Amino acid sequence: MNQLATTEQQYQAFQNAKKEQKLRNREAAQAIGISEGQAIANAIGREAIRLKAPFQDIIADVPKLGRVMALTRNESTVHEKIGTYENISFGHAGLVLGPDIDLRVFYSYWKHGYAVTEETEKGPQRSLQFYDATGTAIHKIHLKDFSNVDGWNEIVQKHRSDDQTPGQAVESAQPAPAEKPDSKIDQEGFKATWLAMKDTHDFFPLLRKFGVSRLQGLRLAPEGYAYKVDNISTQKVLEIAAADGTSIMCFVGNPGNIQIHTGPIKNVKEMGPWINVLDETFNLHLRTDLIAESWVVRKPTDDGEVTSLEVYDKDGEIMAQFFGERKPGKPELAAWRNIVAQLPILA
Template sequence: MTPAEIRAARAAQPRARARDFAESHGIPEAALVAAFTGPEVVAIAADPRRLLPLARELGPALALTRNRSAVQEREGLYGPLSEEVGRLRLRGEGIEMLIDPRHWVHAFAVTEPTAKGAKRSVQVFDAAGEAVHKIHLVADSRSEAFDRLVAELRLAEQVDAVPFAAVAPGPAAGPADWRQMPADLFAARLAAEGQRAPDRLAELPEVRALRPEAMTELLERAATAAVPLEIRGGTTGCLQIFRGQVARILPAGYWINVMDPAYNLHLRTDHLAGVFLTDRAPEGALSVEAYDAAGSLILTVTGGAGWESVVATLSAA
């Protein structure tokens, strides 16, 4: 579709969610955003080393990271960046992320007029145009900091169509022992080798396969017992990490949702093709890993005091 065709189709479907609209029309989500480049959509530099320090100046904001099967939304403050092997780590107040800068390729500052006033966001996409991370301003965000971010990162060339390319698998690097690899790097390494992480996990006698219902069970049990959780989910370019207790667990069709004041998780239970209880050194004692039918990691959950009681009797496959 040309940018003009995208704009016309969007005018006919203004209420459709951006991701759903893009999928239904066979285009990357970034193509939809780019088609409206102009006063309200500004192409900006995507480099997280430049972008995220400016995001820190926004004050309170909402961090949103999703993959096809799970969405995490967390209100808090963006914090400083630190270098790790092959990645960046951001630690703020409530907002924590592990970032692979190679996948921060396209970015836009978006101002969307609504009946309640302007809705502002920063949206980052990978080379294929898939969303990597989004920053949404909230009521207490500093709008002048958003304006500074746009002014400092604005690209010289502002066009309504940008080139997209397939994302190549990352290098098959890392320790040989699966226990020493975080689940997301383990899945990425096997994918680069043409293998599926859940197939490998299913072969290991020390790994316990669980039924898909186990993800709902662990959220409900953790909420009832006030057990603190660590939930990791996102994409190769950005893994968003939540640490804390969850309280309000709500099912809605094939979704299971955490709907707390400063944290929301939306998980598609119909996408849970492989769920495993593992023991990985990077995540701690025990972790529950969820994979989709393609073998991609959806999310990983670990817990603090009381966690072993939560997972002890989860439904086995």
Template sequence: MTPAEIRKARAANHRARARDFADSHGLAEAALVAAFTGKGVVAVEAGPERLLPPVRQLGESLALTRNASAVQEREGRYGPLAPPGEGWTLTGDGIELQIDPRHWVHAFAVTEETAKGAKRSIQVFDAAGEAVHKIHLTGTSDVAAFGRLIEELRLAKQSDDLPLVPAGPAAPSGSPADAGLTQLWDESPSPEALGPRLAAAGISPPDVLKELGAPRARPLRPVAMTELLERAAAGGVPLEIRGGNPGCLQIFRGRVERILPAGYWINVMDPGYNLHLRTDHLASVYLTDRGPAGGLTVEAYDAAGSLILAVTGEEGWDLVAHGLSAVP
């Protein structure tokens, strides 16, 4: 579709969520956003080292990071970037991110006029047009700082036709036994660190977890993710929830309280924090020994073997984790 065709189709279906609209029309979400460049959308510099420092001046805002199966939304304030080698970490007031800058390719400052007033956001996409991270202004954000960010980071070229690079094919499947899986496992401190190592060997994390077996990796039923949230809420158990995509991992630390099912979604709907998880995408769920100091982590993967969420916890967590529904 041309940018003009995208705008026309969007006008006829303006109520649909942006991602749903893009998917239904075979578009990358970034192409949908870019089609409105000059009409409330401004292309800005995408590199996190340039984009995120002025974001701190917005004050309170909402950080949103997603993959195809889970969305996290967290209100807070962005902190400074700490660059360890090839990646960055960001720890602010309530907002914690781990960033791979290689995936921060396209970025837009977006102003949408709605019946409730203007909605302002900064949206970052990878080379294929998949969303990496979004920053939404709230009712208390500094709108003037948003304007200054646009003027500081505006690209010289503003085009509604965005060049995109198709995502590469999935890695071929391999044999866990051929990859020194115990060494890979032991050298990878987190599920997010293990994934890229295995992809290079053509192996998916669930293959490794299945091969490792108990006691290091115990398979759970998909309903375990719902049980986990409900039991942690009922017991007031603090959680660490990690989820995102190759370009941005968002981390929540704290208690969850209001757990609401809605069709195939299970949702956390708390003040300042929302989580939306598609339970029908839970192809593999494991209880592993990869938590802090040898504790327990629940890892959830989709049918392609990609990590959806990893959850661990603090005081009372072991009782929650050991009570989850296991695969017979």
């Protein structure tokens, strides 16, 4: 679409794409050559209301909504949880630590926020939606039939921006920094520091310290601490865990937010390229055709080794991460290790 197109033209083209092609917002925006955030901003004065920063203040008020659906996604994976926002705190990483809604939030990426009301056959669908500087969705909070609409109205009135002009300028996505050659990495130091980890949270500082990307770090891991498995592994993990009742953790995120499910899963369904968990309070949708690499990763901790399955897309971006359910001070579940042992290792 011509970049000089007006917000009104873009709005109409977006609505037509949704209606005629039966596309969701994200796909309809892509179909007409704009970001989803731009498409929502074009609806200001209609379906959307611009919200003002700081967005931490809005999240602090979200408990007023009662039980809602929290949605976090990346290019290939969607993670949806129903619950209440509880135990909210702010710092370098914001936290929401309820038994159902469990988030690690990086608010520096949150640049645009909107309250959205879409009229549907099921009635008005209300949500709070947050986007990064490129107009890519970071996090959405959807009201359900049991949510508190009065709380939503109160939040919208309190956090409504004075600027309700339709449209939103966005930035172009920046290319990922080039990886340093393996030969320029202190590989022995990297391996020794890996083996000295005391907590899984030591992994990101490890990567930063040695200037390696995540996948590069897995390639350079101490022997036996990271190995590739077949890309069918995500489906196998979900199906085995659903069959034997093993309680798992599933992390899905983007630069601005990570959303975590902890607990058993029951209803796993394959639908075309998607593998899905379709449980009452947890839905996962992952495009298996976009998995480029799958890795089993072992990290030392004070509670013993912790094992994860990590899946990556063609750009080296992490799609999802799976663990056995675990609590500080307790060793990893034997049932989880048994699942991981069944994954087909690649030579």
